[in-house]
Amino acid sequence: MTSTVDQHFELLPGYYRDKWRGTGAWCTLPWPDDLADLPPSIGPQVIAWAEWRSYEQTGEPGLIHYLTGEPWRFTPGQRRFLHLWYAYDPLTGRWLWRRAVKRGAKGTGKDPFGAAMCDCEFVGPTLLVQRDGRWVGERHRMPLVQIASNSEAQSKDMMRIANALLPQETRDFYSIDCGETRTVLKDTGGGRMEILTASEKTAEGDPATFVGLNESHHMTESSGGHKVAAVARRNVGKSPAHLQARLCEFTNAHQQGSESEAERSFEAWQKQVSGKAKKRDILYDSIEAPPNTDLYDDESRMAGLRAAYMDAPWADLERLGDEMIDPSTSVADSIRFYLNGLATAEDAWVDPRVFDDLAKPAFVVGDKEQVAMFLDCSKSSDATGLVGCRLSDGHVFTLGMWQRPHGERGKGWLAPRHEVDAVVRAAVERYRVVWFGVDPSPARDDEDEHLYWMPTIDGWHRDFHRKLPVWATPGAKGHSVLYDMRIRTTGGVQRNQQFTEAAGQTAKDIDEHRTLTHDGDAGLRMHVHNARRRPNPWGVSLGKITRDSTKLVDLAVCMVGARMGRRIALNSGKVRQKRSGKAVF
Numbered sequence: 001m002t003s004t005v006d007q008h009f010e011l012l013p014g015y016y017r018d019k020w021r022g023t024g025a026w027c028t029l030p031w032p033d034d035l036a037d038l039p040p041s042i043g044p045q046v047i048a049w050a051e052w053r054s055y056e057q058t059g060e061p062g063l064i065h066y067l068t069g070e071p072w073r074f075t076p077g078q079r080r081f082l083h084l085w086y087a088y089d090p091l092t093g094r095w096l097w098r099r100a101v102k103r104g105a106k107g108t109g110k111d112p113f114g115a116a117m118c119d120c121e122f123v124g125p126t127l128l129v130q131r132d133g134r135w136v137g138e139r140h141r142m143p144l145v146q147i148a149s150n151s152e153a154q155s156k157d158m159m160r161i162a163n164a165l166l167p168q169e170t171r172d173f174y175s176i177d178c179g180e181t182r183t184v185l186k187d188t189g190g191g192r193m194e195i196l197t198a199s200e201k202t203a204e205g206d207p208a209t210f211v212g213l214n215e216s217h218h219m220t221e222s223s224g225g226h227k228v229a230a231v232a233r234r235n236v237g238k239s240p241a242h243l244q245a246r247l248c249e250f251t252n253a254h255q256q257g258s259e260s261e262a263e264r265s266f267e268a269w270q271k272q273v274s275g276k277a278k279k280r281d282i283l284y285d286s287i288e289a290p291p292n293t294d295l296y297d298d299e300s301r302m303a304g305l306r307a308a309y310m311d312a313p314w315a316d317l318e319r320l321g322d323e324m325i326d327p328s329t330s331v332a333d334s335i336r337f338y339l340n341g342l343a344t345a346e347d348a349w350v351d352p353r354v355f356d357d358l359a360k361p362a363f364v365v366g367d368k369e370q371v372a373m374f375l376d377c378s379k380s381s382d383a384t385g386l387v388g389c390r391l392s393d394g395h396v397f398t399l400g401m402w403q404r405p406h407g408e409r410g411k412g413w414l415a416p417r418h419e420v421d422a423v424v425r426a427a428v429e430r431y432r433v434v435w436f437g438v439d440p441s442p443a444r445d446d447e448d449e450h451l452y453w454m455p456t457i458d459g460w461h462r463d464f465h466r467k468l469p470v471w472a473t474p475g476a477k478g479h480s481v482l483y484d485m486r487i488r489t490t491g492g493v494q495r496n497q498q499f500t501e502a503a504g505q506t507a508k509d510i511d512e513h514r515t516l517t518h519d520g521d522a523g524l525r526m527h528v529h530n531a532r533r534r535p536n537p538w539g540v541s542l543g544k545i546t547r548d549s550t551k552l553v554d555l556a557v558c559m560v561g562a563r564m565g566r567r568i569a570l571n572s573g574k575v576r577q578k579r580s581g582k583a584v585f
Helices: 043-050 076-085 110-123 152-164 168-174 225-237 261-273 298-308 317-324 331-338 352-357 417-430 454-464 492-511 522-530 554-572
Strands: 099-103 127-131 134-138 144-148 182-185 192-195 210-214 246-251 282-288 370-376 384-390 396-402 432-439 532-536 539-543 577-579 582-584
Touching (some): 043 110, 076 099, 099 261, 110 144, 110 210, 225 246, 352 492, 370 554, 396 417, 396 522, 396 554, 522 554, 539 554
Parallel strands (some): 099 246, 099 282
Antiparallel strands (some): 384 396
């Protein structure tokens, strides 16, 4: 059994293979090959303080290891991260990185490192100031360090370690009074390190100087994590300019499609390193096992663990390997927690990373090219989507999506039939549409109890039935565009079987053959990521996580429908396929 990505998978933007130890690990920290290219940083000053290396010179005590009591020591990878985190522009004195993510496998020391960073921001020399024409680090006069997570218990875990890293000498020197939820500086009259509560009203307060988001892979909308993260971002965002307050996440690999804060940060970073964002100011540090690691091959599994834990020499790799192949540990959890890889959910319809890799936004579907289209209709709850598929090569492109807005704007919202009608007619005018299928919503119109979409669909039939060489529902009593998937309608069973077969072939074209290309549309990408395997009597189709889930899949359905329409048209004998100016059957 291999991981979800095979050995031929290309490096994602921002990644490189381990260049220090030859483990083959996939790494993201932008550490230069030539140390002369390192930007100026107060990171060495912060590290020297924490490790007591500047104690004899300054008399300022640092941190201890919370388990051994020995002077604290960062790992080589942590030192590199801190050097970049505290790097600045020497002309402006601005930090190079606005926020950061420290992602690692389970047991690589994220909590202790995060706690050490909180202590450094609390009493270490982390305020960038200019003295005698030089940029140096000094203590904050009134620091406000906040620890936020999905639950108070998770925040308390990091707070407990942060307190344990402060020895009595350091507490006495800085007049620190440690508490379970709040640690204060008695001599400044206000400096504190505290747990950021889940309540927005109580969390909104003084501008923070630093926020640590712990376990951000658990922070989802349903868990309330999105609200906590939003408060954390506002708390650092409203700090005065001279403080340059920032936020750092500490996380395991997120589950794709979970819409967690960790996933959002990963996607934002991917946009930056892909050149799709105006500014690159997210520092992302992840060390991952090669994605071709075979979980059930002893040699491959141990090599993957050595890669993922190359900056954690204390890890018991043999024990971790046993945990990975324990029957009670799922493949997805093994990949995420022990290899630090972005595994798919166990019931994911396709591998999201493979689908992302197949994006070809530079492919343009020209005017008058032959295409098949599929429209999946909804009245209000789900999305209404329209996707096209080029006949010549099967390239998928998104033509439109309409869904209910969030919040108050979404109350009473209905899918805009007139807008959808306009987009459909514009597509028929622009392209040579050879097949067009429309799955109507079963929802009724509030005015006359007819199907909400049927008047519009019948209008398309009247106007397009002579233009479409292949009908969605063929026959003398057929319909040129109606492709009704409701099982109890005439021909519904056959259409569901046909769609299921198309879903299976599409999944193979993505995961196995890697021949499907698409335009990289953000909505299509999200809906494919959300889609789950749904077995039925004819094979494996796709659907939502649950019937009432707000994670929509309609554009994924449209993609399958459009590719199904392409196959139907090509096999019909009624379409002369155009290639390079030559007409061929």
